[in-house]
Amino acid sequence: MGSLPERKPACTARPRVVLLCSPCMGHLIPFAELARRLVSDHGLAATLLFASATSPPSEQYLAVAAALPDAVDLVALPPPPPDLLPSSAPERARVELAVASNLPRVRELARELAADAPLAALVVDMVGVPARGVAAEMGVPFYMFFTSPWMTLSLFLHLPGIDAARAGEHRDATEPIRLPGCVPIHAHELPASMLADRSSDTYAGFLSMAKAVKGVDGILVNTSRDIEPAVGEGLGGLELPVHPVGPLVWTRPVGVDRDHDCMRWLDRQPRRSVVYVSFGSGGTLTWQQTAELARGLELGQCRFIWAVKRPHQSSTIGAFFGTQKGEDISLDFLPEGFMERTRGMGFVTQSWTPQTAILGHPSVGCFVTHCGWNSILESVTNGVPMIAWPLYAEQNMNAAMLEVQVGVAVRAKVGVDRFTSKEEVVSAIQRVIVGKEAERMRKRASELKDKVVHALSKDGCSTRTLAQIAKSWKCINRK
Structure with missing residues (x-):
């Protein structure tokens, strides 16, 4: 699982979705399951690109790779050269560099794949939004797969407005942040990137990432309305289609773990x-x-x-x-x-x-x-x-x-x-x-x-939602 699929005649090849995952194991697992479902349930082909931060790959990556069906092509992209960033650098910086340094390779692979089969979409996580130019060049829909809950995505999407309205540091706020349909978020519960000084590179990068999300065509979220009934609510003027397609959890063949x-x-x-x-x-x-x-x-x-x-x-x-x-x-x-x-x-x-x-x-x-x-x-x-x-x-x-x-x-x-x-x-x-x-x-x-x-059954709401997205990608592809 480290190379591109064998070439097939373009007339018989399935439309292919390319997925780009940053080097976060918590992202790779749901990305792998999303790719598996697109292939097995919705008639698409899938290539999952993993932007590595370490060499050799971790034990956890190898376990995911071993469990993926042959129909999903998992490709480990090379980690950034050591001289670009020391291993002692913050994890956030190493994650972002792993993706940014591989964008030329992502573009190259997308072109190679498009020569064999029509590309249906490019799907990235929140760190991969800078790959938008690749989707534009290939003329395919550009989606973000948000692997955390809706409440976190809602905070992320509202961050530019919160930043403009609030004075002082978020960590010093006495009033919680209240998002539609979510529990109040108190200062000590905020992600570390929001607890950092607002003048810091950490916070600036997080805010910039939140603003950049406006450039995607839609967002898939790894949740369901049974867990979070407010999915998609309260976005105001932010006209972004949000689609709950979860919960997507790691699926392994029945009985494969019984010998543990x-x-x-x-x-x-x-x-x-x-x-x-x-x-x-x-x-x-x-x-x-x-x-x-x-x-x-x-x-x-x-x-x-x-x-x-x-x-x-x-x-x-x-x-x-x-x-x-x-x-x-x-x-x-x-x-x-x-x-x-x-x-x-x-x-x-x-x-x-x-x-x-x-x-x-x-x-x-x-x-x-x-x-x-x-x-x-x-x-x-x-x-x-x-x-x-x-x-x-x-x-x-x-x-x-x-x-x-x-x-x-x-x-x-x-x-x-x-x-x-x-x-x-x-x-x-x-x-x-x-x-x-x-x-x-x-x-x-x-x-x-x-x-x-x-929700994940054949007639469940999450399955139907993903089926509609896959159908729209195929229709755009045919046009």
């Missing part, structure tokens, strides 16, 4: 008794917080699966670009004797875990999550209540929405220095596993599961 050790361990556990703990492909805790979480799991005497990563003292996104084979796999950061004392009660792994399969197992009753949108959607589609432990990006906003509006999560309480105690770990797990509050969340999670599964 953790699945066999789950088979031996009672129904809804296991707490699954994972902070996504990029999230990291400090040494102190990792040890405190371990103490909480031990103190609560609960069954658990913990997809643990090596701590990072200065960053909550210490594994943002994924992990490489051969990295340190020792567990010396866990409390002494923890593994021995929890043997049989817990399952700890540092390797890749089949998260969707884990969340779909009847033994799992609770998910401790960083509130990355992919993880939330995987939990929702499997009817599993959550403990929200946000770390970065829009995750604090997601946590507020899950608890206040959707009703399928409780937020882990934080104390001094954003630290969560072992006692709070125990308390949060108890709230989600046992009692009336847990029963209410399970009922709500089950109802929501049924709705979103239907």
